Amino acid sequence: MPEERGKDILPAGERIHEQVILPWNIAxxxxxxxxxxxxxxxxxxxxxxxxxxxxxxxxxxxxxxxAGLAAETRTKTEVTRLVKLIEDEVGxxxxxxxAVLISGPxxxxxxxxxxxxxxxxxxxxxIAVFATQPDRLVPATVxxxxxxxxxxxxxxxxxxxxxxxxxxxxxxxxxLPRISDAALAKYLASMRQPVLLDYYHGRYDxxxxxxxxxxxxxxxxxxxxSEAEIKKAQRRKAQQEARSxxxxxxxxxxxxxxxxxxxxxxxxxxIREIGTMKCLGALSKFVVKLFLIESLxxxxxGAVFGTILGFLVPFMAYMLSAGASLxxxxxxxxxxxxxxxxxxxxxxxxxxVAAIYPAVVAARMVPADALRTNV
Amino acid sequence: xETSTSKALSEQEIRDFLYFDEDIAERRIVVRAQHVHKTxxxxxxKVKALQGVDLCVFAGEFIAIMGPSGSGKSxxxxxxxxxxKPSAGKVFIDEVDxxxxxxxxxxxxxxxxxxxxxxxxxxxxxMTCLENVMLxxxxxxxxxxxxxxxxxxxxxxxxxxHRLTHKPPQMSGGQQQRIAIARALANQPAIILADEPTxxxxxNTGNEIIDLLVRLQEETGVTVISATHxxxxxxxxxxxxxxxxGRCERIEExxxxxxxxxxxxxx
Ligand SMILES: Nc1ncnc2c1ncn2[C@@H]1O[C@H](COP(=O)(O)OP(=O)(O)OP(=O)(O)O)[C@@H](O)[C@H]1O
Ligand SMILES: [Mg+2]
Numbered sequence: 001m002p003e004e005r006g007k008d009i010l011p012a013g014e015r016i017h018e019q020v021i022l023p024w025n026i027a028x029x030x031x032x033x034x035x036x037x038x039x040x041x042x043x044x045x046x047x048x049x050x051x052x053x054x055x056x057x058x059x060x061x062x063x064x065x066x067a068g069l070a071a072e073t074r075t076k077t078e079v080t081r082l083v084k085l086i087e088d089e090v091g092x093x094x095x096x097x098x099a100v101l102i103s104g105p106x107x108x109x110x111x112x113x114x115x116x117x118x119x120x121x122x123x124x125x126x127i128a129v130f131a132t133q134p135d136r137l138v139p140a141t142v143x144x145x146x147x148x149x150x151x152x153x154x155x156x157x158x159x160x161x162x163x164x165x166x167x168x169x170x171x172x173x174x175x176l177p178r179i180s181d182a183a184l185a186k187y188l189a190s191m192r193q194p195v196l197l198d199y200y201h202g203r204y205d206x207x208x209x210x211x212x213x214x215x216x217x218x219x220x221x222x223x224x225x226s227e228a229e230i231k232k233a234q235r236r237k238a239q240q241e242a243r244s245x246x247x248x249x250x251x252x253x254x255x256x257x258x259x260x261x262x263x264x265x266x267x268x269x270x271i272r273e274i275g276t277m278k279c280l281g282a283l284s285k286f287v288v289k290l291f292l293i294e295s296l297x298x299x300x301x302g303a304v305f306g307t308i309l310g311f312l313v314p315f316m317a318y319m320l321s322a323g324a325s326l327x328x329x330x331x332x333x334x335x336x337x338x339x340x341x342x343x344x345x346x347x348x349x350x351x352x353v354a355a356i357y358p359a360v361v362a363a364r365m366v367p368a369d370a371l372r373t374n375v
Numbered sequence: 376x377e378t379s380t381s382k383a384l385s386e387q388e389i390r391d392f393l394y395f396d397e398d399i400a401e402r403r404i405v406v407r408a409q410h411v412h413k414t415x416x417x418x419x420x421k422v423k424a425l426q427g428v429d430l431c432v433f434a435g436e437f438i439a440i441m442g443p444s445g446s447g448k449s450x451x452x453x454x455x456x457x458x459x460k461p462s463a464g465k466v467f468i469d470e471v472d473x474x475x476x477x478x479x480x481x482x483x484x485x486x487x488x489x490x491x492x493x494x495x496x497x498x499x500x501x502m503t504c505l506e507n508v509m510l511x512x513x514x515x516x517x518x519x520x521x522x523x524x525x526x527x528x529x530x531x532x533x534x535x536x537h538r539l540t541h542k543p544p545q546m547s548g549g550q551q552q553r554i555a556i557a558r559a560l561a562n563q564p565a566i567i568l569a570d571e572p573t574x575x576x577x578x579n580t581g582n583e584i585i586d587l588l589v590r591l592q593e594e595t596g597v598t599v600i601s602a603t604h605x606x607x608x609x610x611x612x613x614x615x616x617x618x619x620x621g622r623c624e625r626i627e628e629x630x631x632x633x634x635x636x637x638x639x640x641x642x
Contacts, residue, residue, distance in 0.1 A: 016471050019482035020516035030513070037501045276497045279458060280558070281486020281514040283478060367485075368459035371497060 022286055031293040041266065042298065048262025049302025050309065052255040053347040057310025059251040060339040063244055064332055065318045072330035075109060082114045082221055089195050089217070090167045093121040097192070099166035100127060101159070103134045103173045105143045111172060111199065112145075119152035127152045130162035134175040159187070166191045170221075171198040185212040197221055256350060259302075263295060263354035267362070274362040275370025284363035288356065295355030296348065303347025307340045404470070405566055405598050406432040406455050411464035413450050413621075424450040426621040427464065432600055434565070437592050439609060440602040442618035448602035449570050451618065455600065456491060456568045457484055468566070486515050490559025490597075492569035496551045498543040504530065504554050505539040511561040529557045533587060549580035556587060560595070567592075569601040573608070585611055 035042045090096045098118065106112050119127060131142035137159050144155065156162035163169055169191065179187070181204070188194035188209075194216045198204070206218040225233070274287050319327050362370055413425040424447045432438055432455075440448050453459035455466050457473050466473050468488065476484065485491075498507050505526050512522035530536055533553040543551050552572060559567050569588065573581035589611045592599045601608055609615060617624040 016469065016476065016480050016488070017483050018477075018479035019486060019514070021479075022514070022516065026513065034501070272497065273499055276499060277510070277514075278482070279456075279485055279491050279497070280511040281482050281562075283482045286514075366459045368453040371458070371493070 019281060019283055021283065024289070027286065027289045028293055031290050031297070034290070035294060035297065045262050045266040046298045046302040046305075049259050049299060049347055049351050050306040052258035052262075052350075053303045053306025053343050054310040054313070055258070056251050056255040056346070057307045057339065057343045058314050059247055059310075060343070061311050061336055062314040062318075063247075064336050064339065065314055065327065065330075068330035068332055069318065069322055069327065072326065075113065078110055079113045079117060081223070082110065083117045085219075085221055086118065086168060086170070086197060089197065089219075090193070093118060093123075093126075095123060096126065096167040097165055098122065098127045099156075099163045099169045099191070100129045101162070101169065101171050101173075101176060102129060102131050102142065103140065103175050103177075106145065106148070106172070115148070122152045124152055125154045128154050128156045128162045128166065130156040130159045132159065132177060135177055137177050137179065160190065163187050164190050167193045168195045168197055171196070171200070171203065174200055176203075181208050181212060185209060185216065188216055189213060193217075255346070259347065259350045260354040263298075263351050264358055267291060267355050267358040271358070271362040271365075271370050271373040274359070275365070275367045275373070278363070278367040278370065284360075287363040288359055291355050291359035292352065295352045298355075299348035299351030300344070302351065303344040306347055307343045310343065311336065311340065402433040402435075404431050405434045405468065406430070406600065407467040407470070408451070408455055409465045409467070411451065411454050411461045411466060413447070413454060413459070414462045424621050425454070425461070428618070428621070428623045430455075430616060430623060430626070432566075432598060434598055435596045436614065437589065437599045437612040438601070438614045438616065439612040440600065440616045440618055441604060441609070442624075443604065446618045447621040448604075448618055450621075452568055452570045452600070452602045456489055457481055458491075482514075486511055487562045488565050490561070490564040490567045492552070492555050492559050492567065492572045494571040494574045496543065496548075496555045496575075498551055498554055498558070500542065500544050503540045503542055504535060504546070507543065507554055508557045508561055511558060515562050517562075526557070526561065529560050530554075532560075532591070533557045547580070548576050549583060552576060552580075552584050553587065556584070556591070560591065560597075563595070564597065566598045566600065569599065569603075571603050571605070572601060573603065573605045578607075581605060582607060 086098075087093065090098070100115070106115065115127075129144070129148065131140050131144065132138065133140040139157055149155065169188070184196070184204070185194075188196060194213060196204070196209075196216065196218045197220075198218070199221045201220040201222050201224055203220075204218055206216075209216045209218050277287055278284070315327070362373075365373075408428055408430045411425050411428045412423075415422040415424055428447075428451055440451060442448050450459070454461050455468075457466075457468070457476075460474065468484065473481065473484065491497075499510070502510070505523070508526040508530060509519070509522045512525065513519070517525070527536070527539065530539060533556055535550060535553050535557065538546065538550065543554060546554070552575075556572075559569075567588075572588065573584050576584060585605075585607055588599060588601070591597065599612075601612070613629055615627050615629075617627070
């Protein structure tokens with residue numbers, strides 16, 4: 001037994017005991033008091049964490065805002081192009097009947113917004129929608145969005161009804177029943193204008209259809225990129241990805257170094273103090289505990305503030321340039337939330353590691369060395 | 376007393392000695408250094424700071440460790456205070472080899488058994504006078520109300536009852552050293568180790584600090600070991616250990632000192 005040492009020659013009470021292990025609540029109390037006493041210094045250390053994380057988060061969220069806005073612009077251009085193509089065929093949406101064939105819910109952003117745009121410019125009940133099963137022209141129960149059940153839209157219960165007297169027929173989905181050329185020509189013949197617009201490319205052959213009825217117009221809405229265009233787009237995408245990876249890596253490095261520097265400094269300048277505490281009977285574990293709590297508090301607070309700052313600043317900047325509603329509309333908030341959580345975790349983790357490492361080293365030093373340390 | 380000059384007694388020899396001589400047995404040995412060596416390895420060169428120091432310190436005595444600068448006083452002080460490990464040799468406190476202690480026992484020893492006073496005070500600058508004195512009590516697990524009361528008392532004893540909430544940087548060197556003395560006394564230690572307590576102070580303040588140490592030593596019966604090259608401490612201590620080049624040159628009693636003082640100051 002350690003307590004028994006020196007027992008045979010020493011009076012009771014002179015024996016060497018084991019130091020008491022102080023509970024966490026005392027460690028927390030000492031740490032909080034320490035943070036309060038050196039509030040100025042603690043805030044400076046914390047601002048190191050705040051700035052590091054704010055920088056990282058602003059790079060990440062700025063990227064997200066930019067990507068969101070760019071995607072929104074692309075969507076708008078594309079929808080405008082689609083609507084324009086249809087308008088070119090029918091002349092005007094006023095007084096026209098439009099037949100739409102679908103086989104599933106309209107979830108695609110482009111299609112949904114194209115339909116909305118057309119609906120806004122058409123007469124009430126002038127867009128007839130027929131929801132078919134994917135293999136046969138039989139009505140299917142397809143979940144139709146609420147806005148398509150009212151206003152300009154009218155759900156048809158029969159495909160023949162749907163196309164009768166229409167000025168244009170839109171084939172909206174990739175999976176649609178294959179209607180034979182002859183049957184299709186018959187349906188088209190019942191329309192005001194035999195115009196068939198396919199959202200996709202190459203489902204029917206225009207020449208074959210025109211052999212049956214030379215008046216039939218068949219064309220595709222989707223834009224067919226040439227080989228060269230595809231290559232160019234791929235190259236640009238790769239370039240952009242490389243650039244954004246590079247910026248993210250650099251900003252992560254800056255963050256790591258900034259936080260590590262702030263925390264390392266705040267601990268190493270107190271190595272003498274650690275030596276003093278050990279002279280006064282502090283266990284190494286207790287010293288490490290103090291720095292663990294301190295760095296946890298500084299890390300969490302700093303990372304949270306930093307994340308908020310790193311979100312708000314680019315948000316304001318993009319709001320001024322792009323407008324609030326457009327920005328809110330186009331921002332991928334889920335992705336930003338993930339970035340935010342990752343930043344908070346990274347900031348806290350870094351702060352703890354950067355503080356605990358020198359604290360453990362200093363606590364393990366013999367006190368004589370720690371007391372001699374001058375930083 | 377014969378033991379003071381004899382070097383390198385083994386544990387067995389000391390025990391035998393204690394049993395034979397009633398008079399000496401009264402004076403318990405608190406600190407015993409046995410062939411203590413310390414070599415600092417600076418890569419290419421090795422500094423032999425201590426080259427086999429032997430010393431017995433009795434309970435309740437005031438002993439000074441004297442020697443020129445660089446002779447190894449601070450190094451020896453660190454060894455017997457459990458602040459550093461000897462390269463060879465052993466240090467016993469209450470006849471327990473401190474090299475055998477685990478971290479918990481060593482911390483207990485530093486907390487309850489030994490009070491340290493440093494040349495450069497080593498107070499925690501951001502804490503008040505009172506908090507500095509309360510810190511070792513906190514580490515000893517003393518409840519904070521009790522620690523508060525006891526700290527106030529000790530600070531009053533060292534003459535700082537009116538400066539409880541001041542911080543060390545706002546105080547003079549002498550006052551800071553008083554805080555350090557109060558802190559050293561916090562857990563009623565058996566030994567006070569003072570490494571050049573007066574070196575950073577002017578003569579008058581130094582004398583005050585020495586008076587305070589002597590007074591506290593007489594009141595509480597604590598063992599005081601003071602490394603110093605301050606001649607004033609010579610007058611007040613019971614024995615002087617002369618260290619030169621990391622060796623214990625001689626150990627003298629107070630009665631022989633008058634002759635020696637002139638001797639050394641001439642050097
Ligand atoms: N950490 C260390 N690393 C290397 N050498 C050291 C170290 N500490 C002390 N020394 C050397 O050991 C020798 C003794 O030093 P020490 O500090 O014990 O002397 P001292 O008697 O206390 O001197 P002073 O009166 O000036 O305080 C010196 O030569 C010193 O250079
Ligand atoms: Mg010294």
